[in-house]
Amino acid sequence: MAIKHWPEHDRPREKLVKLGPEALSDSELLALFIGSGCNGLDAVQSARRLLENHGPLRRLMDMDASRLRKLPALGPARACKLVAALELASRHLLADLERGDSICDPGSAGRYFKLRLRARPQEVFAALFMDTRNRTLAYEELFTGTIDTATVYPREVVRRALLHNAAAVIVSHNHPSGRAEPSASDREITSQLFEALGLVGVRLVDHVVVGDGPPVSMAERGWLKRDPFART
Template identity: 60%
Template structure:
């Protein structure tokens, strides 16, 4: 049965308009982007099948446009709408941070670093400086090139933290290879920066590594 044949109060679009996007399941939200379910399946059932096939909604959304466009129920138009919606959400988050909204969860910080660093063709080490209420003060790209212990200078990070009168900092860098797994050097840099910033009373809240998927949090791995 097509969604158009459902009672109006049960249709995902109508429910979103009536009750808000939070009232919809992952499959129902995804169904809004699908042109049809295909093969006798409605769009919600197709959305549920796609999420199950990739393991989670996040894993599905992290797929490239090229891999999604050939999935049943998806096509160029649906994939473009989906990717555009994701980009709008990321830009909305970036705008919130840049105008001083409080940073309240690791996922938001990781998404912000991904937005700023993922598309860069070379390695970049960056810092997001925060005040004592975890509101963004400044985002700065401090080092470029091969990010290792010889290239990242704690004294420069300390200098910039003092310049912004920061109470905390979130650090991050990208892996252009797309593999976000931290190296021994990544962990060593994190420790050196933490020790240097501790001396001036500035907390290192997290270190994100940006690859092809969601940014990896060293804090969530228990390495900070």
């Protein structure tokens, strides 16, 4: 049965308008992009099959347009629309933290870095430079490594902090393997950065590790000084 013949409360578009996007399942949201199904399936059934064969949703959404366009029920036009929608969503969420608002808790920092780094195939070490009120000055990706390591040079982090006249820094790196738990070497470089930045009067506010699931905040774990998000 075509979706237009479904009861109105079951149709994805009408359901979204009435209840909001959070009420829709992954397959229903995806079906809104697909528009129409293929091979005798409606859009929702096609979306479910996509998720079954190429999911879960995170894995499917991490594909680039060149891979998405080859999947059944998508093709070039729909693949490009889907990638563009994801990029718009990311830019919208990032804009809240890039307009000069203060980052006042580990959760905000974790969300920011997860959007930036989660889908990267190599380990990337990045820094968010902030003023005395924890307002963002600049974001930089400082070191890029392999699938499981990236060499970090504290001296370069200090140099970039001074260049931006930063009073505080939050650093982050991703674990492409998916497990966000910090390693012993992650904790060691955090200690080195804390000491090096402290010598020039810059606070290391947090080191966030990004993987699948919630990011891990070393500040929240108590591995940095007490109340690192307090403004000077």
